[in-house]
Amino acid sequence: MGFARGMDGDLGMTDLRKLRVGIVGCGKIADGHAEVVQHLEGAALVAVCDREPLLAEQLAVRYGVPGWYGDLGQMLERERLDVVHITTPPGVHLPLTQQCVAAGAHVFLEKPLALRLADCRDLIDAVVAGGRQMSINYWPNFDPPAMEFKEMLARGVVGEPVHVEAFIGYDLSGAYGQALMGDAGHWVHRLPGKLFQNMMDHIFNRIVPLFPDVEPEVHAFAFKRRDAVRGDGTDAMLDELRVVLKAGGVSAYGSLCSHARPVANTLKVYGTKNTVELDYNNRTVVTASAQKYPSAVGRLVPPFQMASRYLAQGKKNVGQFRRSEFHFFAGMSRLLELFYAGIRSGGAPPIPYAEILRVAGVMDRVIEQVYPASASEGGAA
């Protein structure tokens, strides 16, 4: 069923009709968005668009989407969309957002939000000035264990964060990595921060919410661990990133690692009351055991405590699987439910804009330090 706008052109709080959703940019990640949106109760994926019409066609045919376009202006004009998911390379996020907002659509963007902090600011300003809402696909932060961690934090289980370690692995021989390494002209190679810029949102969007609201110190270094044998544009890409940060009384390490196995995806928060480790891949969040009993006996107990905590996590995951809540993109589903609910109610978006900008600010600082030449020249993706 189509959505009809109210007299003021906005969605009413009680309007339960489905939001009309479109996607612009029909590359790999668009599949994930289509997969999630088609199963959301309050939304209908009605159109997709790519400047390469054959790509738009294949996405539409595979997901049974009624409309496909080679021109965003046409899609916006004909489909009267409530929300547009922008899944193009980041270099065009700003103009596409401006176009969507001008057509009255809210926007949901893939990370990174734009090439530079300044563009991110302009993008959010355009959304706010147009009276629309935006969010960014920080989906791992909305996966079930991440939501559980936020609750633990709110309940005071962790206490005050003292130190944070965020680690993401990357597989250069995986499906995404091969696409990147097999094509020196791939848009990721043209980003000022190359591979890191495409991935490090997921490092800093875990750290920044745990920092006090002050400008953080950022010390980054990076290197290339693989051998440079290809003799093409891919050789310029560094593949190991380490960042040390400090804001107020909280410090953090952030790592992007392309060679360690298994390819991990974790967050460890050392708090004044407890230390908590969150494993995004294995969907577990556990507090570290403390030694409560003296001497050798005290050292015997914690492994069993940890085992029982992991067992409890496993049981919880089995329950989610049985209830069909254990999808790969469960976090994106949750994030979109919250975003769409905010659109319907006019409430706050699920990720504060200030937080998105702080992440973008840290990324700028990292790029300046690890790719100083491209940071000063600017990049085009």
Added chain:
Amino acid sequence: MKILVTGAGGFLGKLIVERLLAHGQTDIRCMLRDTSKAAGLQAIAARSPEARLEMVAVNLRNPAEIGPVLEGCGMVIHAAAALKGSPAEMFMDSVVASRNLLDAVAALHQESKTMRVVLVSSFGAMGVSALGRGAMVNENTPMETHPEWRDVYSYSKLRQEQLFWEYREKFKFELVVLRPGVIYGPGGGHFSNRVGLSLFGTFLHLGGSNLLPLTYVENCAEAIVVAALYPGADGQIYNVVDDDLVSSREYLGLYKKQVKPMRSVPVPYFALMWASRAVEGYSRRSKGQLPAIFTPYKTQAMWGGNKFSNAKLKTIGWRPVISTREGLARAFAAFRVEPEKAK
């Protein structure tokens, strides 16, 4: 006549170049995406000093690179295609790349009016789901009605072939389409999905006693070259399978004997169909929590079991260069020392 071969550095492409040379074609432009993978072609060139083999690096995703390498060519054999990757990438490298090539061909043909295009399509483009078990698959078998329900490879190959027919209709160049079955040989995959799949460390033998539509890579290349050079082949489709085909069970038995022993679990067709319905139903109910890797549609298409004909190909003079018995022996000898590639 100068002949352009796309995907010339690939598993099939190298053999196409060899068979062209064997048929006396000595002016060949070999298109590759990455010339660092031209070692095989350079070895062929070294063995044929009388031939003129040019190596050109072109990314078919980039239309601007294509026009110049078509200059002076009277024929294009399009063997480049994506076999793996994300759906968008496979579509880019099979369909969008083909559209870019066709645009360049159309532009050149409008000037010279002498272009013949040869497309290496696939069995996957044919709609076998609707056929009964044991039905004959030949050039009159209609195209898939819902290739997107089957797999991305079939979908991309069908859409690619449609584009070629659309462009031929519009621009009137000569077009010959070949639809190979399962191409095998040294350097290729050890198992077609038609034989079975490894799932959680167990090899499920799904093909039972179905005939495999095998074509040894050299025989397939020979078929492509014979059809490409046959004057009356314009507008024709040729299915490519070898003689004396073996069944899935025979292939697996020979593999175990000649390559390595392995455990396999035979899954009868009725059980596979039952499981496919269950998997599809669960995937739908759980909103895609587990992907529908088996569906009744896919199962019918892949493991329904058909007969295959190469009669039309033989009418234009094709004969297998290597017998199936010899082809399997050569492939298995290579597989003994080649690790199996991940799919």
